[in-house]
Amino acid sequence: MAMQMFSRSLPMMLYSTLDAVMPRFRKIFNEFGLTEQQWRVLRVLWEAENVSFHELASITLIPAPSLVGVIDRLSQSALVERRRSETDRRKVFVHATKKGNELESRVRPRVVRVYAELQASIDTEVWEQLMAGFDQVIATCQPAESNTNQKNTTDI
Amino acid sequence: MAMQMFSRSLPMMLYSTLDAVMPRFRKIFNEFGLTEQQWRVLRVLWEAENVSFHELASITLIPAPSLVGVIDRLSQSALVERRRSETDRRKVFVHATKKGNELESRVRPRVVRVYAELQASIDTEVWEQLMAGFDQVIATCQPAESNTNQKNTTDI
DNA sequence: ATTATTTAATTAATATGTTAATTATTCACA
DNA sequence: TGTGAATAATTAACATATTAATTAAATAAT
Numbered sequence: 001m002a003m004q005m006f007s008r009s010l011p012m013m014l015y016s017t018l019d020a021v022m023p024r025f026r027k028i029f030n031e032f033g034l035t036e037q038q039w040r041v042l043r044v045l046w047e048a049e050n051v052s053f054h055e056l057a058s059i060t061l062i063p064a065p066s067l068v069g070v071i072d073r074l075s076q077s078a079l080v081e082r083r084r085s086e087t088d089r090r091k092v093f094v095h096a097t098k099k100g101n102e103l104e105s106r107v108r109p110r111v112v113r114v115y116a117e118l119q120a121s122i123d124t125e126v127w128e129q130l131m132a133g134f135d136q137v138i139a140t141c142q143p144a145e146s147n148t149n150q151k152n153t154t155d156i
Numbered sequence: 157m158a159m160q161m162f163s164r165s166l167p168m169m170l171y172s173t174l175d176a177v178m179p180r181f182r183k184i185f186n187e188f189g190l191t192e193q194q195w196r197v198l199r200v201l202w203e204a205e206n207v208s209f210h211e212l213a214s215i216t217l218i219p220a221p222s223l224v225g226v227i228d229r230l231s232q233s234a235l236v237e238r239r240r241s242e243t244d245r246r247k248v249f250v251h252a253t254k255k256g257n258e259l260e261s262r263v264r265p266r267v268v269r270v271y272a273e274l275q276a277s278i279d280t281e282v283w284e285q286l287m288a289g290f291d292q293v294i295a296t297c298q299p300a301e302s303n304t305n306q307k308n309t310t311d312i
Numbered sequence: 313a314t315t316a317t318t319t320a321a322t323t324a325a326t327a328t329g330t331t332a333a334t335t336a337t338t339c340a341c342a
Numbered sequence: 343t344g345t346g347a348a349t350a351a352t353t354a355a356c357a358t359a360t361t362a363a364t365t366a367a368a369t370a371a372t
Contacts, residue, residue, distance in 0.1 A: 191328085218329090219329060219330070221328095225327070225328070229327080244338070245338085
């Protein structure tokens with residue numbers, strides 16, 4: 001059946017792997033009333049204290065238009081706050097509230113544990129080759145636009 | 157900066173790789189008024205002629221509730237048609253129309269070409285190790301539910 | 313200094329993802 | 343043979359993705 005070629009294409013394998021891996025994490029997030037994207041934002045803010053909207057979009061891989069809504073909902077839950085830059089009124093900084101920071105000690109250990117189990121179940125060599133493969137594909141496709149609304153200066 | 161650990165986690169690397177790879181394909185799809193998901197459905201129907209809704213969800217990795225809308229819109233564009241099974245009135249089969257089939261010769265060569273370029277730019281060994289890594293991760297996470305609304309009988 | 317350009321965040325419109333519930337059939341079995 | 347459980351597709355409600363357009367502020371060039 002020639003359909004196997006399609007199912008084993010790089011994009012479909014990437015989607016399959018995500019479908020295999022993510023449900024167990026989303027289950028944890030949902031226990032704390034968080035979505036996957038909300039988790040990603042908090043995960044970054046727990047380490048960086050104060051991050052610009054642009055950086056946040058870039059690091060979390062959440063497209064800017066989506067991130068607006070994600071932060072809106074995190075704000076309404078009083079987990080993060082926006083703060084406009086004083087030096088450049090266009091920029092917005094985001095930081096976790098006390099309530100947002102308190103979530104870390106409850107959620108993160110659960111996630112770390114599941115992630116450790118996952119990694120432990122994969123041969124170290126296979127894991128490293130997987131990462132090397134990602135790096136090569138990403139490097140090859142380079143400055144092809146990421147979805148964070150950055151300009152593409154390569155193919156104009 | 158400890159943020160690198162997060163950015164190099166398996167899920168984030170999967171998302172990064174998709175962000176690097178997919179835009180060039182979506183650009184082609186959009187030229188023909190297709191979304192990525194519509195492409196996937198057609199890609200399957202061009203080879204299989206007549207596929208059940210359930211199989212379609214499973215092969216395209218489109219969650220059943222999303223697939224309903226995808227097929228609705230493909231139907232309105234007269235590219236596919238639904239057909240209820242006579243033997244089991246619950247089941248729905250989907251097939252491409254003449255118009256839908258005629259798209260193949262125009263779209264698919266463009267996609268095949270870009271895909272070949274992508275694959276050619278990656279070392280064969282790296283590519284194979286990447287696929288092997290996917291297989292191992294997927295096998296490890298096994299019957300953990302895929303998002304096609306199938307029942308999970310492992311952790312009840 | 314003024315205007316054109318660029319940048320940062322946002323809005324808008326539409327499509328899809330996620331999770332739970334629903335409806336219509338079919339199946340198993342008392 | 344009728345009734346409850348299981349299955350297939352769908353709907354519902356909400357969140358996010360995609361693409362293009364918009365708004366506000368800062369910069370560059372005149």
